[in-house]
Amino acid sequence: MKKKIGLVSALAIFMVVAANMDFSNGNGSGVNYGWFTLVPPFVSIILAFVTKNVIISLFIGIFSGAYVLHLATSNSFFAIIQAFLSVVDYALTSLADPWNAGIILQVLTIGGLIALMTKMGGAKAVASALSNKAKGPKSAQVITWILGILMFFDDYANSLIVGPVMRPVTDEKHVSREKLAFIVDATAAPIAGIALISTWVGYEVGLIKEGYEAIGQTVNAYGIFVQTLPYRFYNFLMLAFVLATILLLKEFGPMLNAEKKARNRTLYDEDELNMVSSKEIDEMEPAEGTKLSIWNMIIPIGTLIVAAFVGFYFNGYNAIIENGEAAAIAVLKASPLSLLAIQEAFGASDASIVLFQAALLASLVAMTMGVSQKTFTWGEAVDTWINGMKSLIITGAILLLAWSLSAVIRELGTAEFLVSLLSDTMPVFLLPSIVFILGSIISFATGTSYGAMGILMPLAIPLSAALSNNPDFIIITTGAVLTGAIFGDHCSPISDTTILSSMGAGADHLEHVKTQLLYAIVVAAIAIIFGFIPAGLGLSVWIVLPMALIVTVAVVYFFGKRVTQSVSEILK
Incomplete structure (x- = not known):
């Protein structure tokens, strides 16, 4: 009960504070939502973990974003009404997209x-x-x-x-x-x-081509795409991390508890094994x-x-x-x-x-x-x-709301705000790391890797070319964009791939997010410290990548705790 009262109070305070904000740029042109651009993803993610209800959380997240948008042109009362109507419009528009x-x-x-x-x-x-x-x-x-x-x-x-x-x-x-x-x-x-052949390649190659054209270079975009592969540290390290946890039978964090519970099946309620998403099947x-x-x-x-x-x-x-x-x-x-x-x-x-x-x-x-x-x-x-x-x-409903949330975020300019907030002056060698972090934050907040790539690539390639005349440095930064965007697609609670993975596995969506989030953050940290920073300093990727892979396995080995192989081991 206290939790519900707290949530209602927090939402009420937000609406009052937002209603008294001035979103004008100060020069009479345009609208500047500032920190309020972060409200929709922040509200959706926090509510999802607190309420354990993804659909309600996404709905309120969309509503809060639409409310902020309408406050720029009307008072709070009409903004509430227009926000509710906008939620319907966003859903219809998302569904109408082929x-x-x-x-x-x-x-x-x-x-x-x-x-x-x-x-x-x-x-x-x-x-x-x-x-x-x-x-x-x-x-x-x-x-x-x-x-x-x-x-x-x-x-x-x-x-x-x-x-x-x-x-x-x-x-x-x-x-x-x-x-x-x-x-x-x-x-x-x-x-x-x-x-090398997937449904992602065309989009990634297209962004690379446009980015290089922005600095006046005509390149084989697919060739550049291939050259970025060794710098996709998060992708390769995550694959290695998963395999290490499997072969070593070691876990840590929330996943350790989930695996211990699964090994001792007597601790399971059978209803837990048949989530709503899979009962019919x-x-x-x-x-x-x-x-x-x-x-x-x-x-x-x-x-x-x-x-x-x-x-x-x-x-x-x-x-x-x-x-x-x-x-x-x-x-x-x-x-x-x-x-x-x-x-x-x-x-x-x-x-x-x-x-x-x-x-x-x-x-x-x-x-x-x-x-x-x-x-x-x-x-x-x-x-x-x-x-x-x-x-x-239910998967379709969640996807529809997630896309609607993305539309609200796009209108508010959340990604652009994050870029302007986090891309201040920095040492040259840190650019790939900063770009990776930006991509991770944007993709996590928006739930889409494509959106993060589309925002960052036109900025990252010209910026890296301006800071360094080394062609390899541009490739490293390009790889940082493409792999940073994967982070959010992989672990954001509002990512369509995350939603589909939990539904396909028959797992509770929020439990899936909670158990894998720590793992994703650990792998991202390794990618930065042992991947992008050394690569940015000029160390050969053929030294950096193996070193990062060794560190990844070592983290699982030293920090993970062994989960028993079978129930018989538990009963000994």
Whole structure:
């Protein structure tokens, strides 16, 4: 009760203080929201941890931002009314965006596909097969890590496929849902951001090209992208960190408690293992007498992956041919199946549409297989598919609110304010570190890596070129932008990838954020101290990166506490 009274009082104080603020620039032109630009992400994140309700927290965060926006043109009473109406407008606008609509359709369709495979016994058969390979918590986590690496081409596909596939296995081997969600999340954006062929490449390469054009240089942007890879310290260190915790069976912080609880399953309430996001699918056990076959999962998932790859190519190919640059068009026409052509096509593709199409095709394949095996009729197949979609409706709602929050943040100019606040005069060698920190803060506050990249890249490349005439220094700074933006995408509670990872793993979203946040901060600190600072001082990256990897493993070894391998060890 005291907590609720405190929250209501804090919100009331905020509204009164904001209503008495002068947001004018002082010269009669424009609006300056100052520190109030930080209100929406701050309110959303704090409320999420306090109330344990993501939807309410995001709603109030959007409302608070809209309230500040409307105070610039009206009094507090009308600002409250307009803010409520704006929340609806933001949601409608977000849903009307083709990319966002495609993502929601993709999420729902993959939920339906998972339900079909579960009903046919495919999920149970694969879980059984993997259980035979997974002899304990360590091997179950290693398999999850490897599957995450294999889903390199898209972070959304990773989050929505690996979690549901591995959840029965990790449950059986007493691995916490929080650790499963962490492994999935840590192999989603960190992998997609550095993969040579992925749905991220086009955006990253485009930003690099524009940044170099701003300093009057025409470069092979993809070549620069490849050169930045060794400087993506956070990405590589996070992958190493996850693997180290798995192989050493050591954890620390909130994750240690989650893993200890999972090992001693008697401490679990069974209801905790069936989160709202996965109840519908968990209830879809195969009908009695259904012949379990791993092909009932391998074929639909294989269809999804193959269709995604083919779709990425043709979608990107058509986009380039219709509206692309002359150089890219020439590459596609001269050698359409070359590595460079495939990279260009993947980079230009619309991942949201392609993955929705691929999931829809895979669903039709799964339905056909189930009907042919007499597992269900066509009518029952459709019912199962729709019931599976229901399991991820809450994910769609959270994504919609997260996008609406991003729109409010964009209007307030939160990212620009953070850049101006934190990018004062600094020693030259610290620029990559400062850029990484800026990218981390912006991406965490806004929940989007793309937004952080888009804000920082046009600033970072010209600034690094002005401070140093060393081409490698510009590449280091460019890498700092791209990997700093990954931090927030990986661990922000309002990041769509974080949301999808917790939903796919069946973990409580806020518990997932809480257990992985300390890990993300530790890895980011190592990336700065043992990565960007030495690299900024001119030390070779081929010395810096191995050193940082060794430090990462050492942190897990010396600061982590061993979690028992099995329940039998606990009972000794």
